[in-house]
Amino acid sequence: MIVYGSSISPFVRKVLAYGAEKGIALELKQVGLGSKDPDFLAASPFGKIPGFKHDDFAISDSTAIVAYLEALHPEPNLVPTAPKARARTVWFEEYADTILTAAGGAIFFNRVVAPKFLGREGDLAAADKAEKEALPPALDYIETVLPASGWLVEDRLTLADIAVASPFVNLLHVGITPDAVTHPKLAAFVEKMHARPSFATWIAKEKKVLAR
Ligand SMILES: N[C@@H](CCC(=O)N[C@@H](CS)C(=O)NCC(=O)O)C(=O)O
Incomplete structure (x- = not known):
């Protein structure tokens, strides 16, 4: 699983810290603001970080990425169900x-x-x-x-x-x-x-x- 961005961004750092707490291996691919990296832009069409890729699935927005990861790996639970x-x-x-x-x-x-x-x-x-x-x-x-x-x-x-x-x-x-x-x-x-x-x-x- 690839996260595009830089941990200096609070949104990117949120995803990386969440992955670490879940025990999900996330590879950070360094991408700066304004990057024209085609893989990054395929994941994040408006060029915002983080972008994310897992096999053939790509998406952007830290909230969407975390929602995907939590659905894929419900345990340990970090988004309460009550x-x-x-x-x-x-x-x-x-x-x-x-x-x-x-x-x-x-x-x-x-x-x-x-x-x-x-x-x-x-x-x-x-x-x-x-x-x-x-x-x-x-x-x-x-x-x-x-x-x-x-x-x-x-x-x-x-x-x-x-x-x-x-x-x-x-x-x-x-x-x-x-x-x-x-x-x-x-x-x-x-x-x-x-x-x-x-x-x-x-x-x-x-x-x-x-x-x-
Ligand atoms: N709602 C998005 C916000 C992402 C965002 O705005 N990231 C900033 C960096 S902290 C960015 O990419 N800014 C560049 C831009 O807006 O073009 C998320 O949660 O991922």
């Missing part, structure tokens, strides 16, 4: 992909991706604005809803935890970590998730790339 728990898992993934990534992405793109990978200055004012205005409510929300167990759904690891932890790696790369005083549950959650091998392996690789 109706409310499943809905909450889908919600947390959606929150991570949209609300959290919109805030974190504006910061990471303008401070890192634009100067480092696209050879142009980022919009630093937009990054500052996202850090001051869009990010705080996104962090406050998780602090409020995170159960005492430290797991978002069913008091165990699910896709919800993986999806939410992923954009926090991009924030980590720009030196933003949740404050343990103001957001103790969130800070502990992020630290615990990033220490898991499914994340730690990618974080270490990404740090090397970003240090170049």
Whole structure:
């Protein structure tokens, strides 16, 4: 099974971490933004990462890829089957992909991706604005809803935890970590998730790339 993209993307990292937690072997084929690689474009017609291929089946979008993998390999279960728990898992993934990534992405793109990978200055004012205005409510929300167990759904690891932890790696790369005083549950959650091998392996690789 091939994943096209770079783990620097929170969407690609989500799929890779999910695969690691499931014990599914995923081969990452490095593809950058704007790639014209025909196999990648066959999997991802709009050029977004991740793309995915398994034998003659190709698809894009991290949510679609995870849905395929979970249907193919139901165990260990990472997408709960109980109706409310499943809905909450889908919600947390959606929150991570949209609300959290919109805030974190504006910061990471303008401070890192634009100067480092696209050879142009980022919009630093937009990054500052996202850090001051869009990010705080996104962090406050998780602090409020995170159960005492430290797991978002069913008091165990699910896709919800993986999806939410992923954009926090991009924030980590720009030196933003949740404050343990103001957001103790969130800070502990992020630290615990990033220490898991499914994340730690990618974080270490990404740090090397970003240090170049
Ligand atoms: N909903 C998609 C979002 C994928 C996405 O937007 N990826 C970004 C990189 S983080 C991308 O490919 N951007 C390039 C573009 O939009 O052309 C998913 O979950 O996979």
